[in-house]
Amino acid sequence: MHIPDGLMAPAVLVVGWILAVPVVALAVHRVGRYVDEEYVPVLALLAAGIFVAQMLNFPVVGGTTGHLVGAALAAILLGTAASVFILTVILVIQCLVFGDGGVLALGLNLLNMAVIGALAGGGVYALLRSRSLKLAAFLAAFLSVFLGALAAAAELGTSYALSGGAYGIPAVLAFPSMALYHVFIGIGEGVITFGVVVYLERVAPDLVAAKKVRLVGAPA
Amino acid sequence: MNRRYLKAAALLVVLFAIFIPVYYAFSYGKGDGLEKTVSEGGGTGDESAWPGLLGYGDNPVATFAAGILGLGLALAAAYGVLRVTRAWRSGDGRKPHPDPPRP
Numbered sequence: 001m002h003i004p005d006g007l008m009a010p011a012v013l014v015v016g017w018i019l020a021v022p023v024v025a026l027a028v029h030r031v032g033r034y035v036d037e038e039y040v041p042v043l044a045l046l047a048a049g050i051f052v053a054q055m056l057n058f059p060v061v062g063g064t065t066g067h068l069v070g071a072a073l074a075a076i077l078l079g080t081a082a083s084v085f086i087l088t089v090i091l092v093i094q095c096l097v098f099g100d101g102g103v104l105a106l107g108l109n110l111l112n113m114a115v116i117g118a119l120a121g122g123g124v125y126a127l128l129r130s131r132s133l134k135l136a137a138f139l140a141a142f143l144s145v146f147l148g149a150l151a152a153a154a155e156l157g158t159s160y161a162l163s164g165g166a167y168g169i170p171a172v173l174a175f176p177s178m179a180l181y182h183v184f185i186g187i188g189e190g191v192i193t194f195g196v197v198v199y200l201e202r203v204a205p206d207l208v209a210a211k212k213v214r215l216v217g218a219p220a
Numbered sequence: 221m222n223r224r225y226l227k228a229a230a231l232l233v234v235l236f237a238i239f240i241p242v243y244y245a246f247s248y249g250k251g252d253g254l255e256k257t258v259s260e261g262g263g264t265g266d267e268s269a270w271p272g273l274l275g276y277g278d279n280p281v282a283t284f285a286a287g288i289l290g291l292g293l294a295l296a297a298a299y300g301v302l303r304v305t306r307a308w309r310s311g312d313g314r315k316p317h318p319d320p321p322r323p
Contacts, residue, residue, distance in 0.1 A: 001254045005269045032305030040306075041225045044299035048229065051294040052236045052287050055276060057247040064256045065247040089298045093290060099272020152254060156263070169261030177260060181253030 001069070001145075001152060001182075002094065003109055005102030009159035009167040016155070017107030023115045026215055027084035034213045035082065042207065046074055047086045054090065058188055066185030069113050069148070072121025072141040073193045077200070079212030079219065080122035087114035112151045117144040122214070133201070133208075134194055141193035142186040149182035150175070229295070236287050240280045 008016075035043060050070035057065035070090075074083035091109050094100040101109045121144035128136035156178075157171025168174070201208050211219045251259065258264075277283040 001252060003254065007258065007263060028301070028305060032302065032309055035302065040299065040302050041222075043302065044295050045225055045228055045232075047298035048291045048295040049232050051290045052232055055283070055287050055290070056236070056239050056243045057250070057252065058243075059246045059250065060253075062256065063250055065250045065252050067252070085301075086298060089301065090294055093293050093297060095272070096270065097273050097293060098276055098286065098290065099268060099270070099274075100276070102268060103270040149253065153257075156258070156261070160263075167263075169258060169263040173261040174257060177257040178253060181256060185253055 001109075001112065001149060002091075002101030003105040003112070003152065003155070005104045007102075007159070007167065008105060008108060008155055009163045011162055012155050012159045012168075013104050013107060016105070016109075016111045020107045020110035020115055023215070024084060024088050024110060027081040027088070027118075030081040030215060031085045031213055034211075034219045035078070036211055039078065039210055042210070043078055043082055043086065046077065047089050050074065050086060051090045051093065053192075054094070060181065060184035060188065062181075064181050064184075066145075066181070066188055068189055068192050069117050069145055071113060071117025071148075072125065072137075072144040072189070073196060075118050075122035075144075075212075076125050076137055076140060076193070076197060077207055078210060079214050080118050081213045081215045083118035083122060084114050084215070087118060108152075108155055112148040112155075116148045116151050119215075120144045120147045122212075134198060137197040138190040138194045142190040145186040145189045146179070146182050149178045149185075153178035229291075232291065233288065236291075237284060240284055240287075243283075244280055 031043070050068070050073070053068040053070060055067070057067045060066050071083050071087050074086045088110060091101065091106065091114060095103055095106050095109070121140040124143050125136045125140040128139060153171070153174040156168040156174040159168025160170050197208065213219050274286060274289070276286045
């Protein structure tokens with residue numbers, strides 16, 4: 001779901017940067033202030049692990065592939081601010097070093113995967129974890145991908161409307177197609193996240209119970 | 221980094237090596253959800269303003285090397301930014317928030 005350059009209208013690219021940068025700055029500030037010293041290596045290792053996991057696509061319907069985004073997993077383990085921080089590091093490296101996602105579109109990629117992914121994943125998990133940690137992990141991961149995909153569909157449709165068809169694609173095509181593919185990719189994300197959380201609960205319960213650094217309020 | 225983290229990093233590398241053949245067998249070269257949506261909708265979008273220093277490679281060995289490089293870069297960048305941020309806060313007289321007592 002990495003948006004390349006040349007796909008979105010310039011005005012949409014600008015809005016992406018305007019929305020993403022303040023949240024990323026807040027996340028870096030919050031993580032620097034609140035993350036426990038003992039979890040600094042864990043956070044770095046999680047960034048490395050999610051980077052590697054994002055390289056391995058899995059097949060879904062219609063010859064399409066998807067990959068783990070990891071925003072929900074990071075939010076579940078270390079909190080929403082930590083998730084935004086981790087995904088930002090990954091997306092910047094993917095863009096600048098590996099050419100994955102456009103440099104002008106980096107603001108939109110940060111918005112869709114780091115910001116929306118972390119907020120959706122962290123929010124759903126916080127709401128549901130008291131009922132069932134495993135169900136919360138699955139739904140948080142699913143919605144983090146699905147809502148990010150719907151945001152990308154909205155960006156495609158808006159670009160098309162603003163540019164008179166020079167950029168993007170019509171919203172009537174973008175929404176159903178993105179929703180269809182990302183239902184399956186979201187299920188894949190949910191299954192992987194569920195599996196990792198269940199595994200970590202058994203072998204490293206302290207990590208699942210680690211203090212969560214959120215974007216607002218005291219760490220929980 | 222203590223032994224626990226080194227073991228976790230080694231496990232990541234092993235898992236990556238194991239899953240590369242699966243990736244190449246079933247997913248390599250196929251577009252993701254966004255790429256399929258854009259191609260079906262008649263959109264375009266490959267005018268890279270910055271092509272990147274490297275690629276992910278087009279064979280398992282090159283992809284493995286790119287993955288190890290990316291793993292190291294992500295690890296170093298996340299760790300480095302955190303260290304700089306925390307050092308800056310300390311130098312500014314604003315200590316990182318004290319760790320609360322563990323239950």
